[in-house]
Amino acid sequence: MKKPLITTALALSAALVSSTALSADKIKIGVSYPTPTHAWAAGMNWHAEQAEKRLEALHPDIDLVLVNSPDPAAQASALEDLVSVHQIDALVVLPFESEPLTDPVLNVKKSGALITVVDRGLSQPGIEDIYVAGNNPELGRVSAEYMMTRLESGDNIVILRGIPTLIDNERFDAFMETIEGSGINVLDHKHANWNRDDGFEVMQDFLSRFPDIDAVWAQDDDIAIGVVAALEQAERTGDGMFVVGGAGMKETIKGIMDGNTLVPVDVLYPPSMIATAMDVTVAAFKSNGPVAGRYILGATLITSENAESFYFPDSPF
Amino acid sequence: MSDKPASKKFSLAGMGVDLTTAGPAIALLILCVIGYLLNPAFISEGNISNLLTRSAFIGIIAIGATFVITSGGIDLSVGSMAAVIAGVMIITMNALVETIGSGVATVILGCLCAIILGIGAGYINGALTTKGKIEAFIVTLGTMGIFRSLVTYFADGGTLSLNFEIRGVYRPVYYDSFLGLPIPVWVFAVVAISGWLLLNRTAFGRYCTAIGSNESVAKYSAIKVDRVKTYTYIIQGLCVALATIIYVPRLGSASSSTGVLWELEAIAAVIIGGTVLKGGYGRIGGTILGALILTTIGNILNFTDMISNYLNGTMQGLIIIIAVWLQRGSAKN
Numbered sequence: 001m002k003k004p005l006i007t008t009a010l011a012l013s014a015a016l017v018s019s020t021a022l023s024a025d026k027i028k029i030g031v032s033y034p035t036p037t038h039a040w041a042a043g044m045n046w047h048a049e050q051a052e053k054r055l056e057a058l059h060p061d062i063d064l065v066l067v068n069s070p071d072p073a074a075q076a077s078a079l080e081d082l083v084s085v086h087q088i089d090a091l092v093v094l095p096f097e098s099e100p101l102t103d104p105v106l107n108v109k110k111s112g113a114l115i116t117v118v119d120r121g122l123s124q125p126g127i128e129d130i131y132v133a134g135n136n137p138e139l140g141r142v143s144a145e146y147m148m149t150r151l152e153s154g155d156n157i158v159i160l161r162g163i164p165t166l167i168d169n170e171r172f173d174a175f176m177e178t179i180e181g182s183g184i185n186v187l188d189h190k191h192a193n194w195n196r197d198d199g200f201e202v203m204q205d206f207l208s209r210f211p212d213i214d215a216v217w218a219q220d221d222d223i224a225i226g227v228v229a230a231l232e233q234a235e236r237t238g239d240g241m242f243v244v245g246g247a248g249m250k251e252t253i254k255g256i257m258d259g260n261t262l263v264p265v266d267v268l269y270p271p272s273m274i275a276t277a278m279d280v281t282v283a284a285f286k287s288n289g290p291v292a293g294r295y296i297l298g299a300t301l302i303t304s305e306n307a308e309s310f311y312f313p314d315s316p317f
Numbered sequence: 318m319s320d321k322p323a324s325k326k327f328s329l330a331g332m333g334v335d336l337t338t339a340g341p342a343i344a345l346l347i348l349c350v351i352g353y354l355l356n357p358a359f360i361s362e363g364n365i366s367n368l369l370t371r372s373a374f375i376g377i378i379a380i381g382a383t384f385v386i387t388s389g390g391i392d393l394s395v396g397s398m399a400a401v402i403a404g405v406m407i408i409t410m411n412a413l414v415e416t417i418g419s420g421v422a423t424v425i426l427g428c429l430c431a432i433i434l435g436i437g438a439g440y441i442n443g444a445l446t447t448k449g450k451i452e453a454f455i456v457t458l459g460t461m462g463i464f465r466s467l468v469t470y471f472a473d474g475g476t477l478s479l480n481f482e483i484r485g486v487y488r489p490v491y492y493d494s495f496l497g498l499p500i501p502v503w504v505f506a507v508v509a510i511s512g513w514l515l516l517n518r519t520a521f522g523r524y525c526t527a528i529g530s531n532e533s534v535a536k537y538s539a540i541k542v543d544r545v546k547t548y549t550y551i552i553q554g555l556c557v558a559l560a561t562i563i564y565v566p567r568l569g570s571a572s573s574s575t576g577v578l579w580e581l582e583a584i585a586a587v588i589i590g591g592t593v594l595k596g597g598y599g600r601i602g603g604t605i606l607g608a609l610i611l612t613t614i615g616n617i618l619n620f621t622d623m624i625s626n627y628l629n630g631t632m633q634g635l636i637i638i639i640a641v642w643l644q645r646g647s648a649k650n
Contacts, residue, residue: 037474039572042475164626197575208361209356229567
C-alpha cells in the first residue's frame with residue numbers, strides 16, 4: 001500500500017520540478033474571447049477548451065491560457081494581463097467589438113507577440129499576422145444555391161433575417177444576388193433576430209399572410225427551430241416544404257443525419273473556428289511551412305452525406 | 318403634495334370610467350382597421366387566435382405588474398424571472414423523466430416547481446423592498462441581473478431543451494384549443510378576471526390603491542403597508558410563473574435570450590391601459606387592452622412590407638406614445 005504512494009509522491013515532485021524548469025521555455029499562447037452568453041458562443045467556448053486539451057497533449061512545450069471577458073473593457077484588461085502576467089508569445093483573440101479592442105491588441109503586438117484575430121476583424125488593417133473567420137456572404141450564396149436546386153421559377157419563399165447588423169446584410173445581400181434571375185419570388189423578409197421566439201412569431205404571421213409558400217430561408221438554426229414550430233402548428237409541413245437554417249447547431253445536424261425532410265440541410269458558420277485559429281497559431285511555432293495570412297473558412301453545405309463530421313454531441317451548441 | 322393629481326383622478330374615476338376605457342380601446346380599434354386595410358388576412362381566424370395567444374404572455378405578466386405599479390412599486394425583474402423559471406422548470410422535468418417517467422405527473426410537478434419559484438422570487442423582491450427598505454427600482458434591477466445570469470449559467474451559455482417525450486405530453490397546453498379558444502387565452506382570461514375582482518372588489522385592491530396614492534396616510538389608516546406591498550410582488554411572481562407555464566410548451570426551450578425586454582413590454586402595457594406609473598390608480602381592463610395593442614403592433618408590422626424593417630422600433634414607439642396620449646386626453650375631459 002505504501003509503496004505506490006511514495007512512488008506517486010516522488011513522481012509528482014519530479015513532475016513539479018521539471019514543469020517549473022520547463023515553464024521558462026514553454027511557448028505561451030493567450031486565447032481571449034467574450035464570455036459565452038448565447039448558444040453559439042457557448043459552443044465556441046467548448047471548442048476552445050477541447051482544442052486546449054488536444055494541443056497541450058500533443059505539444060508538451062505549448063501552454064494555452066484561455067480567458068473570457070464579459071465586456072470590451074474587461075477584454076482589454078485581460079489582454080494587458082496576458083502580456084504582463086503570462087508574458088505570452090502569441091495571442092488568439094476574438095474581439096468583443098472591433099473599435100475598442102484595436103488599440104489593446106496593437107499593444108500586445110508591440111510586446112512582440114504573434115497576433116491571430118478570429119471572426120471579427122479589427123478596425124485597423126495590418127495588426128494581425130493571422131486572420132481566421134467564417135464567410136458571411138458565402139453563407140448567403142450557398143443557401144441560395146441550394147434553394148435554386150430545389151425550387152423552380154415561380155416558386156415562393158420567405159426570408160427570416162437576423163439582428164440588423166453588417167453580418168446580416170452581408171448574408172442577405174449575397175443571397176439575393178445569387179437568386180436574381182432564377183424566377184424565385186421572395187414574398188417578404190423580416191428580422192427574427194437570430195431568436196427562436198421571434199422566428200416562431202414572424203413565421204406565424206408569414207403563414208397567415210401568404211397562402212402559398214414553398215420554402216423558407218431562416219438563415220440561422222435558432223430561427224429555424226421557431227419556423228418549424230410555426231409550420232407544424234399551421235400544418236403546412238407537407239408539399240415539399242423545406243427550411244434552410246445556418247450555423248451548425250448539433251440538434252439540426254443530428255436531424256440531417258436522421259433524414260429530416262423539413263430541414264434537410266444546414267450551412268456551416270462554425271463556432272469551432274476558434275479551434276482552427278488555435279491550431280494555426282500553434283503551427284506558427286511548430287510547422288516548417290509559413291502560416292501567416294488570412295484563413296476564410298468555407299460555408300460548407302451540410303447534407304446527410306457529410307453531416308457526421310460536423311456533429312459534436314457533447315458541445316452545448 | 319405630489320399625490321394630489323393621482324387621488325383626484327381616482328375620485329373622478331367613478332364617472333370617467335367610460336372615457337378612460339375609451340382611449341386604449343379606440344387605439345386598438347384603429348390598429349385593427351389599419352391591419353385589415355393592409356391585408357384582409359389580418360382578421361382571419363388563424364391570425365386572431367395567434368394574436369390572442371401571443372398577448373397572453375405579456376398580458377398575464379402585465380396583470381401582475383398592474384398590482385405592483387398601482388401600489389407605487391415597480392418590478393424590472395419579470396423578463397429575467399420568466400427565463401430562469403423556464404430554465405429550472407425544464408431542468409426539473411428532464412430530471413424527473415428518469416424517476417417517474419414522461420407522463421402528466423412530470424408536467425404537473427414541473428408546473429408546481431414554476432409556481433413555487435415565482436412566489437419565492439416575488440417574495441424576495443417584496444421583502445427586500447419593504448423589510449430591506451431598498452428602492453424597488455434597485456432591488457428589481459439587481460434581481461433582473463441575477464436571474465438573467467442564473468439562466469445563462471444553468472444553460473452553460475447555451476439553450477436548455479425540454480426532453481422530447483415530455484414535449485409531446487406538454488405541447489397541448491400551448492397548441493390545443495378549448496371551445497374554439499387556445500388554452501393560453503383561457504389562462505389569460507381567468508387571470509384577468511381574478512385580477513379584476515382582486516383589484517376592484519376586495520379590501521386588498523383598495524389597500525393597493527391607497528398605498529400608491531399616499532403611503533404615509535395608508536400607514537396611519539392602519540393598513541399593513543409592508544405586507545400588502547410584499548403581496549403585490551408575490552402576485553407578480555405568480556403571474557410570471559403562470560406565463561412561463563404556457564410559454565415553455567411553445568418551443569420547449571429556454572436560453573439567456575428568453576424573455577428579454579418583457580419587463581418593459583409589461584410596464585408599457587400597464588401604462589397604455591391607463592394605470593398611473595407613480596401609483597394610486599390601476600386598471601386591469603386597460604392593461605389587457607395595452608397588452609393586445611403591443612402584440613397587434615408587432616403583428617401588423619409583419620403583415621406589411623411598406624415600412625422598412627429598420628423602422629419597426631420607430632413605429633412601435635410612435636403607436637405607444639399615441640395610445641397613451643389618447644388615453645390621457647380622454648381622462649382630462
